[in-house]
Amino acid sequence: MKLRRLPLSVSIALLVFLAELALLGSFAAGAYFLCQKYFLASFDETLRANAMSLPALLESENGAIRLDMESFPDSGARFHRKKAPDLFALTDTSGKILVASPSMKNLPSWAQPKEHRAVFGNLRSGGRNYRGILEPGLLGGEETKNEEKRRVYVFYAADREEMDERLESVASAFLWSVGLLLLVSGALAWAIAWRGLRPLRRLAGEAATIQETTLNRRLSLQNIPVDLEPLATALNDLLERLQKAFERERQFSADAAHELRTSLSVLKSGIQAALLSRRDAMTDRAALEDLLEEVLRLEKLCESLLMIASAHEKKPDKTMPLSEYKQCLAAVVEDFRPRAEQARCTITLSLDEAGYEKEKPGQESDDPLVRADECAVMRIAGNLIENAVRHGGTGVQVGVGIVREERCVILVVEDNGPGIPAEDQLRIFDRFFRSDRTRTRATGGAGLGLALCRALAEMHGGCVRYSPESPKGCRFEWIAEIAAPLKAHSQGLKVEPGP
Secondary structure, eight states: OOGGGSOHHHHHHHHHHHHHHHHHHHHHHHHHHHHHHHHHHHHHHHHHHHHHHGGGGEEEETTEEEEOOSSOHHHHHHHTOSSSOOEEEEEOTTOOEEEEOTTOOSOOTTOOTTOSSOEEEEEEETTEEEEEEEEEEEESOTTSOGGGOEEEEEEEEEEOHHHHHHHHHHHHHHHHHHHHHHHHHHHHHHHHHHHHTHHHHHHHHHHHTOOTTOTTOOOOOTTOOGGGHHHHHHHHHHHHHHHHHHHHHHHHHHHHHHHHHHHHHHHHHHHHHHHHSOOOHHHHHHHHHHHHHHHHHHHHHHHHHHHHHHHTTOOOOOOEEHHHHHHHHHHHHHHHHHHHHHTTOEEEEEEEEETSOOOOTTOOOOOOEESOOHHHHHHHHHHHHHHHHHHHOTTOEEEEEEEEOSSEEEEEEEEOSOOOOGGGTTTTTSTTOOSOTTOOHHHHOOSOHHHHHHHHHHHTTOEEEEEEOSSSOEEEEEEEEBSSOOOOOOOOOOOOOOO
8 A cells, every 4th residue: 555545644743753763773783783792892802812822831841832721620620621622723834833722723714823923713613603813822831931931822712602692682682673663652742642633623613614605614713723724714704705606796796697687578568569560561660670689789799708607617828929919909999989989089009119129230030929919919909909099088088008018018008088096996806796876778788898808818818907087087907928038128008188
């Protein structure tokens, strides 16, 4: 089973258990090797003391060397034991054994008289493990002159079974201690992890009780660890956003139903009136024209709603050259000129890319790609200009232009009309919101124009923002990204305020 599929408390306890296993195992291994080193050092000191004391047991008669065991009965007894006797040998510099204990036959391979220092090593004799030392020395008593002393090598070995048993007992004690500590610490780790995660389980339980009808409830921040406060706060913020989103969608559904019901009521009344009235070609034509106008309004409303809904589903990666962007914008302005003249308004178009450094003579002009498409340009520019013409009043001056910056192109639509009240500026991009409550559907629209502009701009990676003009008027900006960075500095378009 993978670790990520285990419960969190078990995973934490298992990780703690593995960490403790590594730490305790390392400590036990280190302690064991230290004990082994201490035992070997103590054993080697004993071997060296015995090896250095043996020359005193040697006697020389007629050039022959023998052991004098009478003065040292304990040492002699160790060499004549039937089980695990000590081993002794005296060699000259050529490796020839001069004298040896009864159980000593051959020197081990590592005990060769080549070194001028003591050499320790292990060997096996009689089916048992031994450890020995080869110690260089001089043969001769104190009365012997230095030049008459003979250089020899003393080999001494003793059975290491007792030392090995002590090491095994130490290793066994470490293993049992580590195992017991792991069992106890593992149980404690699981209990601590289970208890430590209790606040998280409580938060999960509280979150599970919140339904779509109880989004106003929030997770309690009392008596929870500091580490869980960011999580609880983030969940509360998420619930806050969800509640506002549900309220907006609920209000949107109610407003959409109201708008659709109004149009359907008008259609129903017109049809009923046409059915009850006398059949007359002129009357029928007028009634059909009114019904067609209402159907077109209903169609436009449904189209706007579908476009807003589809704008939140995906963000298409569409681009168009800046030259085509300008052409679409010029076409929109020309389409609105008759309506502006009818309302006695003035529309000024400036496509000089205010704020961008002009190309020098002979320099090749670039045409960057703007993240937009023809539909977005026609819709956003049309809605912004329509709002300025419709709500600016008679004689309003509307300025339309673009500002080209390093990483974006800004479409600016500003007017010198009455502007938008301060209390309504935060809601002008809400769906079905009308700043002037006294406007009728015939003069004020459905309140979807700016909401559609924002949705289309965000769908293409940009945004639409509003800033009031002083002393009066308003300014809308559509910021559209461009595909390649360009050097620019931002400047604005200014329209002289009206009377």
